[in-house]
Amino acid sequence: MDTKTKLISAAEQLFDRHGFTATGMDKLTKAAGMSSRTLYKHAGSKTALITEVLKERHRRFQPHIEVGSVDALFDALEEWIRSESARGCLFLRAYGETGGDIPAITEAVLAHKARLYDKIQDIVAIETDGQAMPELAEQILILYEGATAAAIYRGPKAVVSAHKAASALLKQARS
Amino acid sequence: MDTKTKLISAAEQLFDRHGFTATGMDKLTKAAGMSSRTLYKHAGSKTALITEVLKERHRRFQPHIEVGSVDALFDALEEWIRSESARGCLFLRAYGETGGDIPAITEAVLAHKARLYDKIQDIVAIETDGQAMPELAEQILILYEGATAAAIYRGPKAVVSAHKAASALLKQARS
DNA sequence: AGCAATGTAAAACGATCATTTTACATCGTC
DNA sequence: GACGATGTAAAATGATCGTTTTACATTGCT
Structure with a gap:
């Protein structure tokens, strides 16, 4: 290394x-x-180090969102949280600690989140035969974000609950 | 004052x-x-000050969770986020910044979250004529937590989306 | 053989950290 | 009219902050 x-x-x-x-x-x-x-x-500098850590984190996290189904998305999140960290989203924590005042850090955070939302939109389109459903995608994003946060104090089972909720919303949207 | x-x-x-x-x-x-x-x-001390700030925050936040319906719960969250802060949950941010290493702070955070989950369980029970549905309650908690987090970068409309998702899950649970 | 790159150890930089202390002013109350 | 409570301003505490510097060792390439 x-x-x-x-x-x-x-x-x-x-x-x-x-x-x-x-x-x-x-x-x-x-x-x-x-x-x-x-x-x-x-x-x-320390600021540059933080930025690089976030970018590397994104690189390492990417495979967990580059998937083709809602099931795979939440399975990958569960695996990440069980093995990597249950301390909340490191990007949002960086944003919170710096108050959004350091442009390089803020950009890294927003880029990561934009990528996440885009990918969820892609997944939703796959699951619904090509329909764009931005609000459903946002709801799944919220479940994803909420599972990450709730896992801090409720453990990995929060991801399982979020997974089920996402499946239910998706099923309902398809009918 | x-x-x-x-x-x-x-x-x-x-x-x-x-x-x-x-x-x-x-x-x-x-x-x-x-x-x-x-x-x-x-x-x-600074630690004691942080602890007191969190306790006061909980006191001020309490009316927003002491409600009788899922609709009122998300309406109150939306109002809070529009008027107070869209910087994420201050309790989880305190926990993250201290690494969970300061007992007084950790206790204040966990007490707040336990109270939140209990209250959501009560609300779910009201909405479902007294049935205890711990997983549905956890899903609504996750939507609540996720809306708070996602509002940082997607704005208050994240709460609206979460609200609709919670209503859908509740409706489905009732049928 | 010689040079550029890449590393180390350790001290020093001024600033800022949380906290305590010293010395003094302004109260309402008995 | 003395007293205890409650406040101020300002300096000092020793530690730690992020960062730079000085001086030296070890490499691999030409």
């Missing part, structure tokens, strides 16, 4: 576990096993 | 707008219009 990869993945872990602002550069250098000089040569 | 009230409401505003960790005590004293000595006499 090269230096940059090691840095990004250590940073992602610490940011997810302890928050962005509360994670200092000293803890980052220690966790990534490198000097602060090397860290700054690769990351440039 | 007495000193303590002024402090709590200034703190709530700053925490919501800029995050908990990023909000320093100097900005708190300036916004609340008091010396740091007075602030510490009333709050004790």
Whole structure:
């Protein structure tokens, strides 16, 4: 694993576990096993590091939304939450901690969310034989977002409930 | 407005707008219009201040969940989001920023969420003539949570979509 | 052999962090 | 008219913040 990869993945872990602002550069250098000089040569600044972590997170998350059915979408979410993290959406947490005041971070967050909504629209179109149903897509997005949030305090079974609700809404929309 | 009230409401505003960790005590004293000595006499510590802000937030939010129907529940949420804040759930944000490591804060968050779920169970029972339907209640909780999160980037119309989804699930459960 | 790249360790930067302290003013109450 | 409560302003605490710098070691390429 090269230096940059090691840095990004250590940073992602610490940011997810302890928050962005509360994670200092000293803890980052220690966790990534490198000097602060090397860290700054690769990351440039803390803001840039956060942005890169979010972009890498999106890359890693992408396969979980690049699916062809609502069932697969929620199965993938359940797997992610069981194995990766049940601490809420890291993108929204970054947005909240920075108050939306740092353009690069805000852009990364909004791009991720736009991509998520677009993909859900595609999935809904597949499930309904090509019909565009933007409100149904938004409802499934909300169930997806809500499951991620509720899983923090209700565990992975929140995803199962959301999954069933999405299936019911879809079935109703088809009839 | 007495000193303590002024402090709590200034703190709530700053925490919501800029995050908990990023909000320093100097900005708190300036916004609340008091010396740091007075602030510490009333709050004790930053952790205690955050805890009190969350408890006060819960008190102020309570009327919005103490309702008798799913319609009223989502109408109240829509009103809250339009007038108060569309920055996501402040409780979950506090939990995320502290990593769940500060017991007093974690307790306040979990108590709020437990109260929310209990209330939704009551509402579902009213709507279904007394039947206990814990999974339907969880689904409505997820729509509620998801609307709060999605409203950050999709605006208040997310609450309208969630409202319709909740009504549909309820209608289906009744038949 | 020599040079550019990439790394380390460690100190220093000024700013800001949460918190405490020192010294003083303004009250309403007994 | 003294007193306790409640406030202010301002400085000091030691720690930690993000970032830069100085000085040196280890590589791989030409």
